[in-house]
Amino acid sequence: MATHTRRRSERPGEPGALLDPLQGVPTLTAPLSILKTEGLTVRFGGLAALNNVSLTVPAGEIRGIIGPNGAGKSTFFNCLTGVLRPTSGRIIFNGEDIAGLPPHTISRKAIARSYQITNILPGATVLENVRIASQSRHHNWSMLRHHRAYADVIDSARAVLADVGLAGKEEELAANLSHGEQRNLEIGIALATEPKLLCLDEPTAGMSVAETHATVDLIRRIARDLTILIVEHDMEVVMGLARTITVLNYGEVLADGTPAEIQANPRVQEVYLKT
Ligand code: ADP
Numbered sequence: 091m092a093t094h095t096r097r098r099s100e101r102p103g104e105p106g107a108l109l110d111p112l113q114g115v116p117t118l119t120a121p122l123s124i125l126k127t128e129g130l131t132v133r134f135g136g137l138a139a140l141n142n143v144s145l146t147v148p149a150g151e152i153r154g155i156i157g158p159n160g161a162g163k164s165t166f167f168n169c170l171t172g173v174l175r176p177t178s179g180r181i182i183f184n185g186e187d188i189a190g191l192p193p194h195t196i197s198r199k200a201i202a203r204s205y206q207i208t209n210i211l212p213g214a215t216v217l218e219n220v221r222i223a224s225q226s227r228h229h230n231w232s233m234l235r236h237h238r239a240y241a242d243v244i245d246s247a248r249a250v251l252a253d254v255g256l257a258g259k260e261e262e263l264a265a266n267l268s269h270g271e272q273r274n275l276e277i278g279i280a281l282a283t284e285p286k287l288l289c290l291d292e293p294t295a296g297m298s299v300a301e302t303h304a305t306v307d308l309i310r311r312i313a314r315d316l317t318i319l320i321v322e323h324d325m326e327v328v329m330g331l332a333r334t335i336t337v338l339n340y341g342e343v344l345a346d347g348t349p350a351e352i353q354a355n356p357r358v359q360e361v362y363l364k365t
Pocket residue numbers: 134137138139157158159160161162163164165166
């Protein structure tokens with residue numbers, strides 16, 4: 091890195107030379123972090139489900155969160171979304187500490203999640219499922235009495251359904267969708283709340299190979315406008331999607347790095363060989 095910069099400065103004709111006065115000012119080149127946890131700890135009685143978890147996620151990144159069963163992955167998501175109040179530590183989202191805020195307040199701050207267990211309304215249509223989520227985004231409910239505002243909500247619900255590959259299924263009952271389609275509908279429900287940070291808990295669990303591929307494509311597509319945290323057991327999926335991966339083990343961060351670094355890490359290999 092240093093060598094590279096020095097070489098640039100020796101060639102004043104090159105555009106890179108213009109950057110030289112900024113050398114040694116890392117904040118100008120470091121990506122802005124959208125999420126930062128500091129010492130996040132959750133205790134259930136004597137058990138620390140999360141123990142002093144500190145991590146930073148730059149805006150726009152897809153971050154994989156992996157680790158054996160019971161490592162604290164879902165607990166981490168529960169804290170981020172307000173389902174659980176951490177015992178201690180901070181969760182800085184967009185510069186604000188959101189630790190311990192209730193779920194509806196956090197949702198308004200633009201964090202959404204899909205659950206490990208599908209969480210749709212089976213007796214409602216596909217469109218209704220997304221419309222209801224989309225409406226919750228609008229603070230002023232009376233606004234929806236106006237025909238135009240209602241039509242806008244329907245339009246954006248349809249756009250979300252197209253994003254998650256469910257165009258043409260709007261009037262189906264959610265219960266009648268295949269398992270894979272239901273999981274993608276759940277991502278649609280989360281997207282309808284217009285999140286900046288989307289937490290996906292095992293989005294491909296129980297999917298066929300073809301459904302898994304389609305969901306990976308879908309996640310890549312929606313990631314263009316979002317920061318995504320993804321808990322995933324399928325190593326091929328997470329290694330292919332994530333830019334960086336955090337490994338949790340017994341509630342602690344065991345390793346952080348690129349997929350290649352994580353795969354080569356002996357401590358990570360040991361944890362996965364044991365399970
Ligand atoms: P993961 O999602 O990585 O499989 P979890 O976050 O679900 O792990 O669980 C982490 C640990 O915390 C586990 O030992 C689990 O049994 C425990 N745990 C999770 N939720 C609760 C709870 N509500 N009460 C007591 N223990 C819990």
